[in-house]
Amino acid sequence: MSYRKKILVTGGAGFIGSHVIRLFVNKYPDYQIVNLDLLTYAGNLANLTDVENMPNYSFVKMDIVDAEAITELFQKEQFTDVIHLAAESHVDRSITNPTEFVMTNVIGTVNLLNAAKFIWKDNMEAHRFYHVSTDEVYGSLGETGMFTETTAYDPHSPYSASKASSDHFVRAYHDTFGLQTVISNCSNNYGSFQFPEKLLPLFINNIKTNKPLPVYGKGENIRDWLWVEDHARAIDVIFHKAETGTTYNIGGHNEWTNIDLIKLLCKVMDKKLSRAEGESEKLISYVKDRAGHDLRYAIDSTKLQKDLGWTPSLQFEEGIKKTVDWYLENAEWLDNITSGDYQKYYEEQYSKR
Numbered sequence: 001m002s003y004r005k006k007i008l009v010t011g012g013a014g015f016i017g018s019h020v021i022r023l024f025v026n027k028y029p030d031y032q033i034v035n036l037d038l039l040t041y042a043g044n045l046a047n048l049t050d051v052e053n054m055p056n057y058s059f060v061k062m063d064i065v066d067a068e069a070i071t072e073l074f075q076k077e078q079f080t081d082v083i084h085l086a087a088e089s090h091v092d093r094s095i096t097n098p099t100e101f102v103m104t105n106v107i108g109t110v111n112l113l114n115a116a117k118f119i120w121k122d123n124m125e126a127h128r129f130y131h132v133s134t135d136e137v138y139g140s141l142g143e144t145g146m147f148t149e150t151t152a153y154d155p156h157s158p159y160s161a162s163k164a165s166s167d168h169f170v171r172a173y174h175d176t177f178g179l180q181t182v183i184s185n186c187s188n189n190y191g192s193f194q195f196p197e198k199l200l201p202l203f204i205n206n207i208k209t210n211k212p213l214p215v216y217g218k219g220e221n222i223r224d225w226l227w228v229e230d231h232a233r234a235i236d237v238i239f240h241k242a243e244t245g246t247t248y249n250i251g252g253h254n255e256w257t258n259i260d261l262i263k264l265l266c267k268v269m270d271k272k273l274s275r276a277e278g279e280s281e282k283l284i285s286y287v288k289d290r291a292g293h294d295l296r297y298a299i300d301s302t303k304l305q306k307d308l309g310w311t312p313s314l315q316f317e318e319g320i321k322k323t324v325d326w327y328l329e330n331a332e333w334l335d336n337i338t339s340g341d342y343q344k345y346y347e348e349q350y351s352k353r
């Protein structure tokens with residue numbers, strides 16, 4: 001079969017990437033989808049067992065930091081487009097090891113930009129480079145206001161600084177070399193297949209196993225939560241419809257203080273685990289705050305809704321219940337991930353707090 005597009009998706013074995021791969025492989029049988037992933041601690045091919053045998057899907061294990069390998073791959077495969085999600089993505093790890101974030105998020109992105117620029121140089125207009133970024137590049141809000149696409153960048157963590165840098169490189173390659181780029185900046189995602197170092201899967205697992213729930217500071221920080229499948233749908237719409245050189249913010253207009261979110265989660269878990277009401281909340285334990293902890297994120301996604309007609313599909317309370325169900329029903333997935341190295345990570349992150 002000859003395919004209409006051959007899209008390289010980087011980071012497809014991670015949380016959001018696996019949802020993007022699933023959506024594209026199923027929705028576009030006439031696209032060939034190549035998943036490139038290094039399979040770091042966060043990458044897991046078990047996230048993709050339902051699509052691994054589809055004829056329009058294939059996997060390449062590769063490090064985006066390896067410029068030579070990336071260039072060779074682009075020359076050999078002649079991708080028509082790139083959707084770039086591969087990244088080091090956890091703020092707490094970026095505080096422990098900032099350099100790794102510079103390598104993957106900045107150098108890795110520049111390697112992909114160089115390879116794309118090189119193979120597409122004779123016909124730039126026919127190809128798209130889509131860079132997936134985060135709202136964290138905009139910094140922290142006070143009690144009011146929202147991030148729009150024109151909010152000045154003001155990153156505070158090594159993670160957000162590295163993502164901001166990669167966004168600047170993507171724009172520079174558009175402005176300087178005519179690469180046909182698009183960027184989206186999304187709020188916090190939740191849903192199935194998220195590695196349990198991030199708030200929701202971590203706390204679901206801790207409640208399930210009766211471990212303390214380490215709430216940073218007073219739990220007053222605010223995040224804007226979006227169901228991961230709605231993010232994947234937004235990426236689909238932006239990839240196909242956005243004008244070149246543009247940026248879109250993606251968010252659910254769904255702000256929660258951490259502590260309110262955790263209390264809601266505890267209530268849902270009490271019901272699902274048939275525990276007495278209030279049982280799981282007893283596990284809440286306030287610990288030392290994260291260094292440089294951003295107070296509030298809130299995304300204004302009006303541009304995406306108005307220009308491209310995207311809207312979030314799921315109410316948060318329903319989404320939380322669905323998410324909890326998924327982690328409880330997929331105990332084996334969770335158990336595999338939380339054995340071995342995970343224990344060491346957990347010990348290092350939380351024993352000193």
Ligand code: NAD
Nearest residue numbers: 011013014015016038039040042043063064086087089189
């Ligand atoms: P994740 O950590 O779950 O997945 C990242 C994937 O990238 C993993 O599969 C990992 O193996 C792969 N990877 C890491 N280093 C690599 C390298 N050097 N070469 C090749 N592959 C490598 O992350 P996620 O939460 O799915 O985030 C995906 C993207 O979306 C990231 O760019 C992140 O900045 C962005 N984002 C995430 C969120 C969120 O809430 N999780 C919100 C907005 C934007």
Ligand code: TYD
Nearest residue numbers: 091188197198199200214215216221223258
């Ligand atoms: P996280 O899932 O790490 O996402 P991000 O830092 O990218 O927003 O954290 C979400 C919020 O939850 C953030 O304000 C930090 C807080 N948090 C805790 O209170 N305890 C924890 O153990 C973790 C991982 C996060």
